[in-house]
Amino acid sequence: MTDSCWSGNRDKIMSLAIAVAMTACSANPAPLSKVKSEPQSQHSRYSTQKVTPATPAPSAKSTTVKNLNFSVPVKFQGKTVYQVEVPNQEKVIALTIDDGPWKPTTTQMLDILKQNNVKATFFWVGKTVQAHPQIAKRVVAEGHAIGNHTWNHGYRKVSPAVARNEIERTARIIYQTTGVKTALFRPPGGYLNNGLAAYAKSQKYSVLMWSQTSADTDPRAKYQVFVKNVLRDAQPGGIVLMHDGGGNRSRTVKALPGMIKGLKQKGYRFVTIPELLAMSQ
Numbered sequence: 557m558t559d560s561c562w563s564g565n566r567d568k569i570m571s572l573a574i575a576v577a578m579t580a581c582s583a584n585p586a587p588l589s590k591v592k593s594e595p596q597s598q599h600s601r602y603s604t605q606k607v608t609p610a611t612p613a614p615s616a617k618s619t620t621v622k623n624l625n626f627s628v629p630v631k632f633q634g635k636t637v638y639q640v641e642v643p644n645q646e647k648v649i650a651l652t653i654d655d656g657p658w659k660p661t662t663t664q665m666l667d668i669l670k671q672n673n674v675k676a677t678f679f680w681v682g683k684t685v686q687a688h689p690q691i692a693k694r695v696v697a698e699g700h701a702i703g704n705h706t707w708n709h710g711y712r713k714v715s716p717a718v719a720r721n722e723i724e725r726t727a728r729i730i731y732q733t734t735g736v737k738t739a740l741f742r743p744p745g746g747y748l749n750n751g752l753a754a755y756a757k758s759q760k761y762s763v764l765m766w767s768q769t770s771a772d773t774d775p776r777a778k779y780q781v782f783v784k785n786v787l788r789d790a791q792p793g794g795i796v797l798m799h800d801g802g803g804n805r806s807r808t809v810k811a812l813p814g815m816i817k818g819l820k821q822k823g824y825r826f827v828t829i830p831e832l833l834a835m836s837q
């Protein structure tokens with residue numbers, strides 16, 4: 557249930573042959589219901605749709621339109637991303653939090669993020685979204701970005717049909733629970749060659765890996781080590797891996813304030829993955 561078994565495999569060439577059998581429309585969940593003013597197009601990819609009212613209401617200025625669509629720039633669609641080259645090596649960094657929603661750690665981390673005015677990106681496991689819908693709703697309500705992390709979080713090689721089900725079923729529960737559509741995908745364990753990432757790419761998801769890890773799945777490390785790992789490896793455009801679910805993550809909760817404080821002291825500001833991708837040169 558964790559990413560502790562990351563193989564370190566780099567994605568070289570992934571066959572997209574299975575994409576031939578897939579159609580965009582059949583993979584799409586129900587039309588947006590929370591953004592009623594959005595034009596409905598049966599043939600547009602949800603990963604590229606914008607949540608923009610067709611005709612802004614007069615009161616739009618005073619109304620916050622929450623972003624429920626985490627799309628990615630075309631250059632990142634179907635690509636694997638470890639880190640982003642940002643202009644002038646600006647000190648921006650993205651915290652990514654995997655395997656939730658989870659009790660009680662997700663809400664504890666949300667409290668810390670809110671206190672520090674930090675937005676993160678959560679990669680959700682479908683079956684845990686189903687188990688903890690209220691937590692999922694809170695994550696979205698507080699402005700964090702969301703990615704798809706499969707339904708069962710398996711590492712083994714799967715058929716194209718199973719890969720499709722893992723990802724599309726998760727996309728559906730995320731949408732049904734929160735109204736979110738996302739083009740962000742992270743493969744469980746970071747495995748890029750078991751069929752899951754290949755399916756995601758065939759559907760124009762961006763496959764988000766990481767440039768540095770807190771190593772918070774190490775069962776023996778003290779939480780201070782997680783902080784040290786993150787601060788040591790911080791780089792402009794970096795993507796930091798940590799977990800709120802998949803096990804007891806109380807040490808990650810303890811580490812989070814120190815990570816945020818230390819990164820701020822180093823001059824970093826925090827962005828979500830979509831924000832980071834948008835900054836790419």
Ligand SMILES: [Zn+2]
Pocket residue numbers: 557558559654655705709743744745802
């Ligand atoms: Zn995971």
